[in-house]
Amino acid sequence: MTQRAGFVALIGEPNAGKSTLTNQMVGAKVSIVTHKVQTTRARIRGVALEGDAQIVFVDTPGLFRPRRRLDRAMVAAAWGGAADADVIVLLVEAHRGVTEGVETILEQLEEVGKGRKVALAINKIDRVEAPALLALTKEMNDRFPFVETFMISAEKGHGCDDLRRWLADQMPEGPWLYPEDQIADLPLRMIAAEMTREKLTLRLHQELPYQLTVETENWEERKDGSARVDQVVYVMRDGHKGIVLGKKGETIKAVGKAAREELEEFLGRKIHLFLQVKVRPNWLEEAERYSEMGLDFRDGN
Numbered sequence: 425m426t427q428r429a430g431f432v433a434l435i436g437e438p439n440a441g442k443s444t445l446t447n448q449m450v451g452a453k454v455s456i457v458t459h460k461v462q463t464t465r466a467r468i469r470g471v472a473l474e475g476d477a478q479i480v481f482v483d484t485p486g487l488f489r490p491r492r493r494l495d496r497a498m499v500a501a502a503w504g505g506a507a508d509a510d511v512i513v514l515l516v517e518a519h520r521g522v523t524e525g526v527e528t529i530l531e532q533l534e535e536v537g538k539g540r541k542v543a544l545a546i547n548k549i550d551r552v553e554a555p556a557l558l559a560l561t562k563e564m565n566d567r568f569p570f571v572e573t574f575m576i577s578a579e580k581g582h583g584c585d586d587l588r589r590w591l592a593d594q595m596p597e598g599p600w601l602y603p604e605d606q607i608a609d610l611p612l613r614m615i616a617a618e619m620t621r622e623k624l625t626l627r628l629h630q631e632l633p634y635q636l637t638v639e640t641e642n643w644e645e646r647k648d649g650s651a652r653v654d655q656v657v658y659v660m661r662d663g664h665k666g667i668v669l670g671k672k673g674e675t676i677k678a679v680g681k682a683a684r685e686e687l688e689e690f691l692g693r694k695i696h697l698f699l700q701v702k703v704r705p706n707w708l709e710e711a712e713r714y715s716e717m718g719l720d721f722r723d724g725n
C-alpha cells in the first residue's frame with residue numbers, strides 16, 4: 425500500500441462550521457476550541473484517515489478580520505499555513521451566501537489561491553432550498569476557479585464522505601506524518617505543549633525561547649477523570665538546561681504550575697503535569713523541516 429499524507433487548510437468565516445466539519449472528517453470529537461493559543465501560524469485541527477491517506481487539517485488563525493485593503497505581503501503572511509497546504513477548502517454558509525467576509529476571502533484568494541488547489545464547500549445545505557444552492561454555486565464559481573464544489577451539511581454528515589474521499593485522492597504520496605495511535609489526541613497534545621512553551625517564553629530571556637521546543641510525550645487518562653501529562657522541554661545546549669530549570673528548579677516549577685493551571689482551566693478538569701528538560705542539539709533543524717510542511721512550532725512573530 426502506498427501511503428499518502430498532506431495538509432488541508434480549512435478557511436472560512438467564524439461560524440462557517442470548520443470545527444463541525446473537522447469532527448465529521450476525523451470521526452471523533454478532537455477539534456476542540458483552538459483559538460486560545462495564538463502563537464503558531466498553522467494549528468492542527470485534526471487528522472483524518474481515509475484508505476491509504478492521512479489528511480491533516482490545519483487552521484489559519486487571524487486570517488479573516490475584515491481588513492479589505494491588505495497589501496500583498498500582509499495577505500501572504502496572514503495566510504501562512506494555508507499557502508503551504510496541499511489543498512485549501514473554503515467553507516461558506518449556504519443560507520448566508522456571499523457575505524462581506526466571504527468577499528474579503530475571495531479577494532484574497534485571487535492573490536493567494538492562484539495555481540493552488542482550492543475547493544469550495546457549501547455548508548449547512550440543510551438550511552436552504554435547491555435553487556438557492558445552485559445560484560450560490562454559480563456565483564462563487566464565477567468569482568473563483570474552484571477545482572471542485574461540494575455541498576455538505578457538516579452537522580448532519582451529508583456530502584462529507586465524498587469530500588473526505590476527494591481530499592484523500594489529492595494528498596501527495598509519502599509516509600504518514602503521525603503515528604496512528606496518537607491521532608485522536610494530537611491537537612490536545614499540541615495545545616498543551618504550546619501552553620507550556622508560552623509560559624517558558626514569558627519567564628525566560630528573549631533569545632532563549634526560539635531555541636527550545638516542548639513536546640507532549642505522554643497523555644494518560646485516569647479513572648478519576650484527571651489526566652497525567654508528560655512533557656519534555658528540549659533545549660539546544662547544556663547551558664540552556666540550567667537556565668530553564670532555574671535555581672533549585674524554581675523556574676521549571678513555576679512554569680509547570682502556570683501551564684498546569686491554564687490547561688486545567690481550558691479542559692475543566694484536574695491535570696497532573698510533569699516536565700522534563702533534555703538537550704537535543706539538532707531540534708531546530710527538525711523544526712525547520714516541520715515548518716516546510718506548513719507547520720511552525722516556533723513563535724509566529
Ligand SMILES: Nc1nc2c(ncn2[C@@H]2O[C@H](COP(=O)(O)OP(=O)(O)OP(=O)(O)O)[C@@H](O)[C@H]2O)c(=O)[nH]1
Pocket residue numbers: 436437438439440441442443444445547548549550551576577578579580
Ligand atoms: N444547520 C446547520 N448548522 C451547522 C452545520 N454545520 C455547523 N453548524 C452549526 O454552526 C455553528 C458553528 O459551527 P462551528 O463548527 O463551531 O464553526 P467554526 O467555523 O468552527 O467557527 P469558529 O471556530 O468560531 O471559526 C454551530 O452552532 C454548528 O452547530 C450544518 O451543516 N447545518
